[in-house]
Amino acid sequence: MxxxxxxxxxxxxxxxxxxxxxxxxxxxxxxxxxxxxxxxxxxxRVPRQIEVPGAGLAGVHPAMDYLYGRNRWVARQEGRPARDTGAEISAAGKRVVVVGGGDTGMDCVSNAIREGAADVLLLDVYPELPASGRDANTPWPLPPKRTPSTYALEEGGHREWAAQVTEIIGRDGRVAGVHGRRVEGTSSRDLRAVPGSEFDHEADLVLVAIGFxxxxxxxxxxxxxxxxxxxxxxxxxxxxxxxxxxxxxxxxxxxxxxxxxxxxxxxxxxxxxxxxLGGTGVARPVSAEAMFAFEDGDPHSLRHQAETAGTVTVGDAFWSGPRDAETER
The missing domain is CATH 3.50.50.60 (FAD/NAD(P)-binding domain)
Structure with missing residues (x-):
């Protein structure tokens, strides 16, 4: 696509x-x-740093450093040119902890699973949102917030909600695990630690996905x-x-x-x-002919599409087969 x-x-x-x-x-x-x-x-592209003890240990990386390497690996597998940095991060066979529950964190989870990680845990600092109905933080007429489903966790891995990393544990200069606690609150400005909720999780690789x-x-x-x-x-x-x-x-x-x-x-x-540059700043209406080719009834090729200022003017469609009553429908 x-x-x-x-x-x-x-x-x-x-x-x-x-x-x-x-x-x-x-x-x-x-x-x-x-x-x-x-x-x-x-x-x-400049990542936010996780400001906890142990953040500088070997095996702790910004999420995008890992994802850039995976993109290059995929490109090489497809025979496309890709820069070889010689220092790409691998999750294969490792216990992986992903810090951050956004889209970037989810991409880390799915890539680590596909690469053959031994275990993948995603830590999200925010609480789980309801699957339906409303909660006190989004009264009508505000749109209710939902916990979206994600392909990443369907492939594998595990997510823990309201979990904040407070220390990255090391051994001989390398990451060995994370120490954290449960928190309450709805934003980064009002998080409160839950007494007696500390936890530890072993890790060989920590990917930090907390924004830019x-x-x-x-x-x-x-x-x-x-x-x-x-x-x-x-x-x-x-x-x-x-x-x-x-x-x-x-x-x-x-x-x-x-x-x-x-x-x-x-x-x-x-x-x-x-x-x-001397123009009007307003796109002129453009007409275009849409060319579709079909295989088993599914379109797989769109030759050209014109889109201007939210308006699409498309000419008659042309089909790979003769027109008849069936194709007209």
Whole structure:
């Protein structure tokens, strides 16, 4: 699915240059020679650190360091080029503890299970939400919060709720386990320890997935001398930075968020850039012909799709077989 979306973008004229570190491998003056505007959309990749004793032990890693390595491994298995760092983290045969119950933590669980971890435990500092109905923290008319189901725990592993790590236990300089306690509260600002609730869990690998602070400042941001806000994000109140022709959007501008927010950020930023380049900032209606090919009744190829400002105008659909009353339906 991702490959198909990339093909659609390439059909629209987008050029992808991979394995390029802008500011290091690609000089900025070369970039400016080829383009009239620059959008910084590098995400928020600097991880939050777990500030407990033992956090610096060998075998304790930020979650993304592990996931980047797994992505490269998958790419190599599929015969695609992938940088070999020579120091990729492996969960195979290990007792794994994942700290953090968000999407990144779930990705760590599923990858560790698929890699053949001996045991996987996910510790979520927040309490379990009801599967139905309401709770006192979300009265009507607020939308009720739910504990979402996740593919990761369906593959294996175990999750413990309201569990806070207070120490990472080491032996001979390497992680040997985690020490923690149960907590009460609904946010990181009001967590309260439950007396007598301490626990220990053995671990050979601890993956920390508790969020991200801000984008990486080294490299591109420093080379462009961009201003930063109080949280370390690129300062661009209306997508334009203080430097002419340089814009920012997404997590690099607002901090870590959801993919739907990133999509909205990209669209709004595109309008600002279009106006800067002399356009109107409003996409013109586009008509497109949708081409589907079918196998056993399932569509598997969409040749082209036009989407502008939330409006899609699609021409007549063409089918791989002759039209008849059945296909019309």
């Amino acid at each position: 991702i490959d198909r979306r990339i093909e659609l973008l390439e059909d629209e004229g987008v050029v992808f240059e991979c394995n390029v570190d802008v500011g290091r491998q690609l000089r900025l003056k070369d970039l400016w020679r080829r383009h009239d505007a620059l959008v910084v959309a590098i995400g928020s 602070n801000h984008p990486e400042h080294e490299g591109l941001i420093e080379a462009l001398a961009l201003d930063l806000d109080g949280r370390g994000n690129v300062k661009a109140p209306v997508y334009a930075t203080r430097t002419e022709a340089i814009f920012a959007c997404g997590d690099a501008r607002i901090g870590q968020s959801l993919v739907v927010t990133a999509i909205a950020e990209g669209r709004r930023c595109a309008r600002v850039v279009d106006r800067f």
